[in-house]
């Protein structure tokens with residue numbers, strides 16, 4: 007059976023070139039990067055190089071990059087750190103209602119602990135505007151945290167405009183760029199970004215390693231307390247191989263970003279056209295053009311997402327859904343509901359996220375299987391009247 | 393996460409569709425929660441379920457439990473069908489993930505709703 011992996015927003019395959027660069031650090035170069043001897047110094051070299059690679063990818067300075075355990079940790083560090091550090095200045099945080107749970111659940115925790123949080127509502131495409139941000143900023147606002155691109159519907163936020171507003175009003179601006187790094191161009195200086203979270207496994211790096219960019223002049227408390235690693239900004243012996251992999255992967259992704267984005271956009275559009283041509287009564291979730299080059303998300307009316315995924319899986323296709331049955335709760339995805347979808351439509355969503363290895367044949371195969379899946383499940387559905 | 397049995401009933405559902413000439417139809421659940429089950433019955437004068445069909449909007453477990461429930465009551469008497477419990481459906485499917493037990497409850501309720509409809513229609517015809 008043909009196997010087609012279309013869940014690259016969940017995670018990506020480790021690139022062979024990246025693994026190759028990691029291998030020495032999993033084997034011979036095993037020293038502790040904090041050790042003064044040659045073993046340690048060699049390991050340190052790998053981390054130093056990775057820091058340069060990340061800084062170059064973001065147009066940041068080398069000392070502005072902190073390695074962390076994952077994207078979630080980077081997000082947590084910013085929200086909890088800023089709230090603690092700037093308590094005297096204020097307690098108001100602005101974010102959106104479609105953030106990843108790494109942000110949302112942390113914001114909810116902060117609300118229970120004395121913070122005031124504004125969740126800006128997105129429009130029907132999953133975007134907030136810089137004007138909304140400007141209007142929400144108050145005297146006690148200490149942080150604006152808005153994702154660069156959404157993981158479910160792929161919408162891209164006007165980050166440069168939001169950055170300009172925050173800089174002008176003197177409010178710190180963080181962006182969760184976990185879905186954007188390596189996929190769309192980012193320049194922290196030009197975009198006035200003060201803090202940025204990223205995660206290696208979303209751009210063909212290893213899992214369990216992330217990074218946080220913190221602009222010079224901002225000092226957050228260390229989220230993990232202990233030794234003096236990362237200049238005291240994140241304790242714990244470094245995941246050397248992981249960090250090296252992150253660096254290699256970000257360099258590789260950025261080097262091929264333009265060509266990959268072009269190729270992926272063409273494939274994405276082929277998939278969207280195919281779905282709309284072959285399956286009646288579908289709804290595109292997110293914006294038609296202002297979306298990640300690899301993200302496709304549709305609601306297929308009258309049928310439910312988990313059964314769509316099962317049937318795709320039986321045909322070798324890996325996808326995901328915002329239905330309640332896949333979110334582990336009774337409600338469908340908060341993102342789809344925030345876009346204004348009713349529950350039934352949200353339950354019937356399917357997300358297909360393309361990767362570097364996706365081919366035109368894969369796309370055509372997916373269209374064909376999805377069409378048959380929709381027909382079959384609709385035949386079973388009491389909501390479908392033909 | 394699903395047993396072979398569940399996957400089998402999901403991919404080869406038994407008694408799918410609406411029975412022609414049904415004299416009892418029950419629909420339970422709602423689209424908001426993500427599952428709707430409809431069971432239609434054709435019960436003969438001896439009170440035997442001659443034919444049964446289901447239509448389901450829902451996850452794999454919802455489809456599999458409806459399919460299994462229809463199989464378990466087909467050819468049975470009304471009294472026997474009324475005895476159908478959700479746990480018997482779960483057992484017949486060789487288990488369901490804890491989060492999916494509610495699907496089997498829905499299947500039991502759909503059967504009962506269809507039988508209720510059958511009685512109601514009979515009452516009205518008198």
Ligand SMILES: Cc1ncc(COP(=O)(O)O)c(C=O)c1O
Nearest residue numbers: 076077078106108157184185205
């Ligand atoms: C937008 C966004 N933020 C944060 C995360 C969390 O990243 P990680 O899996 O590295 O903790 C993810 C990935 O699931 C994501 O898509």
